[in-house]
Amino acid sequence: MDVQAQWFPGHMAKTFKRLNEEIKLVDIVLEMTDARLPLSSRNPELSKYCRQKLHLLLLNKSDLADPAINRAWISYFERLNTPAFLYSSKGKGQMKLLENFIFAHATELTDKFTKRGLEKRALKVMVIGVPNVGKSTFINGLVGRKSALTADRPGVTRQTKWIINSEQKLAWLDTPGLLWPKIEQKEAQLLLALIGSIPETILDKENLSYRSFAYLWENYGKYLAQRYKLEEKAEFDPALFDQAVKNHGCLRAGGKLDYERFAKSFLNDFRSGILGKISLERPEI
Ligand SMILES: Nc1nc2c(ncn2[C@@H]2O[C@H](COP(=O)(O)OP(=O)(O)OP(=O)(O)O)[C@@H](O)[C@H]2O)c(=O)[nH]1
Ligand SMILES: [Mg+2]
Missing domain, CATH: 1.10.1580.10 (Conserved Hypothetical Protein Ylqf; Chain: A; domain 2)
Incomplete structure (x- = not known):
């Protein structure tokens, strides 16, 4: 595939600029990848912004991926001590497990809140990732209503948006899918295009x-x-x-x-x- 598969529109550049500020407002960064492509669908530019925050990985769309390889990825991330969770927005009953996963990794934060008398404060989670991996669908599923726009094409979310259900202990910041200005590896370009992170119109x-x-x-x-x-x-x-x-x-x-x-x-x-x-x-x- 040639250079025309590079896609870095204005709303992405703008989001990158705002990320330094937005990230100060959140407690946790939940990086969503596509379970079919857990490494190449990670944006190398994003980790630079996340250093100080609790950083969790979510492998979404696991319903479309090879089950044996899904398990192999979870063992892989365990070996690297990277907290990773296999998820599917099409699945049932995973939400509670995911919440348990988040809170199990956030004890330092919740202890801090408790000490300050802020037990009721919701944990603020920013969901980041490349386009079309299912960020907005995931948040809608968790808050129990269709607050964020979703569609099966990249670039649907154009700006960051808080989505909060006041009865819940987690608050979500939806963000636009972000690629990076130049995807060097041809194979990564091909595979990102295949999972629909690059729009068909330029391919x-x-x-x-x-x-x-x-x-x-x-x-x-x-x-x-x-x-x-x-x-x-x-x-x-x-x-x-x-x-x-x-x-x-x-x-x-x-x-x-x-x-x-x-x-x-x-x-x-x-x-x-x-x-x-x-x-x-x-x-x-
Ligand atoms: N099979 C399957 N499809 C999913 C899953 N999660 C989301 N989708 C579909 O993936 C497409 C993209 O979902 P969105 O939630 O709009 O993705 P996004 O990451 O918010 O995309 P941008 O806002 O463009 O960055 C939609 O057609 C969803 O129905 C999943 O777990 N499994
Ligand atoms: Mg979206």
């Missing part, structure tokens, strides 16, 4: 679908073979991709392959989980 979807297909063939060829009626043991090459396009019925008049239509359908298949539970990154053992 070459045909290129994205071809490269993603090749990437997925390595570890999840079985799922692709099933969906697009291919020989599972085959080596990946352009002819195999063409076969998938053809088998999926993406043909123009005269029998020409319709790569554009296939790209749309394939990206939708991946993002909606139709292909299967797929992880895009694996921890080093």
